[in-house]
Amino acid sequence: LTQRYEPAAHDFEAPLDSGDAAKSRELKYRRILASAVEVIAEKGFASSRVSDIASRAGVADGTIYLYFKSKDQILMAALDDAFTSFIRMAHERLSVIGDAEGKLRALVRLHLEVLGRNKPLAVVLQTELRQSAKFLAEFSQRRLRSYLELMRDIIREGQESGEFRGTLSDRIAVSCLFGALDDVVTAWILSERDYELAPLADSISDVLLFGVSNGRAS
Amino acid sequence: LTQRYEPAAHDFEAPLDSGDAAKSRELKYRRILASAVEVIAEKGFASSRVSDIASRAGVADGTIYLYFKSKDQILMAALDDAFTSFIRMAHERLSVIGDAEGKLRALVRLHLEVLGRNKPLAVVLQTELRQSAKFLAEFSQRRLRSYLELMRDIIREGQESGEFRGTLSDRIAVSCLFGALDDVVTAWILSERDYELAPLADSISDVLLFGVSNGRAS
Amino acid sequence: LTQRYEPAAHDFEAPLDSGDAAKSRELKYRRILASAVEVIAEKGFASSRVSDIASRAGVADGTIYLYFKSKDQILMAALDDAFTSFIRMAHERLSVIGDAEGKLRALVRLHLEVLGRNKPLAVVLQTELRQSAKFLAEFSQRRLRSYLELMRDIIREGQESGEFRGTLSDRIAVSCLFGALDDVVTAWILSERDYELAPLADSISDVLLFGVSNGRAS
Amino acid sequence: LTQRYEPAAHDFEAPLDSGDAAKSRELKYRRILASAVEVIAEKGFASSRVSDIASRAGVADGTIYLYFKSKDQILMAALDDAFTSFIRMAHERLSVIGDAEGKLRALVRLHLEVLGRNKPLAVVLQTELRQSAKFLAEFSQRRLRSYLELMRDIIREGQESGEFRGTLSDRIAVSCLFGALDDVVTAWILSERDYELAPLADSISDVLLFGVSNGRAS
């Protein structure tokens, strides 16, 4: 994970160029990405072999390199892809909600729903994203930051509207929000029990909104 | 990170056998462990070479294997060691505090103080611990769980004494507490700015205790 | 360079079949050959990719294999082609010269002129031809030998007419002649200075004809 | 053959440090080098496998990399080593000879003797040294140049003493001398007949000194 990440040319492909060839290429790209996420979720990135990914995707080893520059970039593309679509969904869903509390609750639910629906992706995000400080630093500059900013916008909006306490540091509040979601998901993927993630949304929102204390802030 | 973790024979060495030889052995063991944490924090576990650790510790490559069974076990021992002493400190400090809110505040502060004082250790815990779902699952069975239980005890104690809301899921509350700390520390190690961690303790406790909302829980 | 060289079917194509199709085929064959010589001269045979040659020739990778059996055979065909036309020119030019010294001088000049005019070809001949003892052995059986025999004929002709010393080994004399030309050309392609090759012809002929010594052979 | 050549640290090892360990290291280095020359002479550099060289030297594959940085550098070290000792011998032998003709004859004989005694080395020098224009250019800057300068010194010395014709270009004369030797050796390694190289020395010197012509230079 030492090379800089560069978005695959794919990201900027003109949608106009979607002839049969481009569509087939797109499909194979997706298939390799999905296979990679599965394999990495099962064995961890370091223990995953490029040949494992290739054979699960039903292509030859060399074919991988027609779509990705290196093993590292498969992981980066997978994380990037997941985040990109996740953030797009989040923006869409939140745009129709008026109050900050509603937005916060919606975001929490969305986070749990998306990851709860795709355990391999959740495993990769919760584990491999943290693999290396350097990688995380770089990735977080690009995608994670934009997710955290979405959260901060909600907090600030609530503070401005008076829904949320104006005395709080928004940065700290975001850390609590993201950290809580992060840990709930991590606990879920590590748990041997098989439970649903989404139903926890309201409990989590409740703690974040009102705290654990029975009293009031001094 | 594929082998099962087995505590180094060292862990159970009779403290009675502490002649000069044993003391020297202990010192070298510590030196290797500290070197390992530094090297891994700098380069990540996968990119760290056993020979890097050896030369930083001032011993020959082969000597490492007189103290550890494998490269994996160096990482495990380092994490294990850090957690063990951390939990001992936590128990000591919390035992003299009577109320749940005080304990929670103390725990938050302790967490930030300990990691804030040892950045390499924080880097390793925040990144390498997550490296592999399998590894994390195993480790969390052993040490992390005991830390999370300490947190749960505080939550439950607060609920029983009426300080904390009894309607909350203690498991969710713990996730929020641990997740918040976790994310604050991760943000710190990734930040390019150089700030102190411990001063954030009260803000974090405040959010956790009273929530972000200006209103009351329904 | 492990396969035996077999002249491309092309070599024996009936010139009668020279319709438009055949002419187009011939042109593309030439274009690929010329591209191959350029690419190989620039990067060396081992570092030249078939796809480099194809794209420089403006054809698809697969098209190469409609004209050549393998990458090795492209190199062989290029060398073969160069030598064949070179030897034809040599025979033509020498046939109108009566004396051995004149022929030797003409051959030296021709050698330097032809290679001096086509540096990429010179590079390939001086470097890639020597790449492998096995390949050189085979090639020299086929084309180089015929060039060396042309040289030997000149030497013998001179010895018979009394122009050249009869006591010399003709084989040694040929080695000196070819070796001198070979090294002058190699020095030229390696030189950073940019000079003309042909003007050196008379100096070289002079050394070969009369030696470096100021005295007479004993 | 793309990396720059750097003389192995070995070249500059203090001879004082020749304990048993250093001696053993030196021996193994020599053994690997000799095995490499043999294997490369048999199969050509491109077709030689590092594992072939290792097994012929009786060491593990990985051991090669304790002595050489890469496969390329094995070849470079072999050529470098051969040239270095060759030039040392040449200087020694020529230093005791007073006249230019004698020196030229001695050099020709030495060249043929040394290569005639070690056919694998001759094969490697005659074929692999020419493999790539870039490599040859670099190598010739370092070692070959110093050999050619030795030749040029002899020519100039002869011209100054009046033994050799002063009107000749010394550069051309050197090309004829080196080229002749080069080609005689190449013919020898390619020949299927098994003959001695050294006995050809006087014939070659004869041609170089007095030329092929029966007449006198005009």
Add this chain to the structure above:
DNA sequence: AATGAATGAGTCTTCATTCAT
């Protein structure tokens, strides 16, 4: 005929681990 996406065999190199000293 021409294409170029796909193939998969092949190998250099790394590095955790061992063991003779």
Add this chain to the structure above:
DNA sequence: GATGAATGAAGACTCATTCAT
């Protein structure tokens, strides 16, 4: 106990070649 030279298994990646279109 300590050393560090030696080991050799393992895998990412390349690229000549094929073949369905």
